[in-house]
Amino acid sequence: MPVYKVPCRFGKIFEVGEFFTDIPNIKRDTLLVVRTENGMQLATALKPPTLAEGIEQLPDSPKVLRIATVDDKERQKELETVREKEAMAYCKEQIKNLNLTMRLLDVEYLFGGEKILFYYVAPERVDFRELVRILAHKYHTRIEMRQLGVRDAARLVLDFSHCGEELCCRRFLKEFKPVSVRTARLQKTTLDPSKISGACGRLMCCLLYEDFLYAELKKNIPEREEKVRTERGEAVVIGYNIIEQTVTVQYEGGERETLPASQIVRIAPLQPEKEEELRFD
Known part of the structure; x- marks a missing residue:
């Protein structure tokens, strides 16, 4: 029997992974019961299966166990609307009693009951061993305290970005790649945080989508303060537009002119200034 693989999104923080299956006719957005490294969970197919x-x-894990039934969906609904809310309230109460410096964001009951995940953020390392003991005694299952960074936290509790679209990290991003200030400077005329920061407060992930294109277009553009030659003589670059491929120069007499980059001859190309690349992982 042929084995297929199907990409799925699963879990509270919208993880993406490929699952093996012997079901060839799974459609996009089909709800599935899958086995992950944590246990049984519900997952949504991102596209139809392809031959593995x-x-x-067929491996035992990661594996599609079945297409979710009506009973599966009802059980998941009960977990989310009743049990997780109760566990959230109880855990918050215990955090307060133990005076722990952490903020609980959400709770996730695994569909198969193998464990309960508690997602939190904290400014520093937290000794939550006593909290785990209390929770394990209460719920009689494995307890996992999972600390999230600001990006994962935003993906968990937020929904839409200031562009009006659903957060990329919730909709399709598989992993977070580092975004540098260099990338932002290459694409923006301003470093105004309100314009280049995402919902998480970090540099927007979407700055990387066109980074390669901007880098390629920038190869034909001289640096600011670089000496160049035009049909009118030597001048100094005072600005440029990467998208329009134009360069603004200033002549010795103070006169300025904007020309296509193709009409500029670089006399002594300058190397871009080296700067510390502030990366947000």
Whole structure:
């Protein structure tokens, strides 16, 4: 029997992974019961399955167990609307009693009951061993306290970005890649945090989407303060527009002119200034 693989999104923080299956006719957005490294969870198919080359036998994990039934959906609804809310309230009460410096964001009951995940943020390392003991005694299952960074926290509790679209990290991003100030400077005329920061407060992930294009277009553009030659003589670059591929120069007499980059001859190309790349992982 052929083995297929299907990409799915699962869990409270919208993780993405590929699951093996022997069901060839799974459609996009189909709700599935899958086995992850944590246990049984519900997952949403992101696209139809494709043949898993080189795999002859269906692995035990990660694996699609079945297409979710009506009973599966009802159980998941009960977990989310009743049990998780109760666990959230109880855990917050215990955090307050133990005087722990942490903020609980959400709770996730695994569909198969193998464990309960408690997502939190904290400014520093937290000794939550006593809290885990109390929770394990209360719920009689494995307890995992998962500390989140600001990006994962935003993906968990927020929904839309200031562009009006659903957060990229919730909708399709598989992983967070570092975004540098260099990328922002290359694409923006301003470093106003309100214009280049995402919902998490970090530099927007979408700055990377066109970074390659901007880098390629910038190769034809001289640096500011670089000496160049035009049909009118030598001048100094005082500005440029990467998208329009134009360069603004100033001549010795103070006169300024904007020209296509193709009409500029670089006399002594300058290297871009080295700067510390502030990365947000």
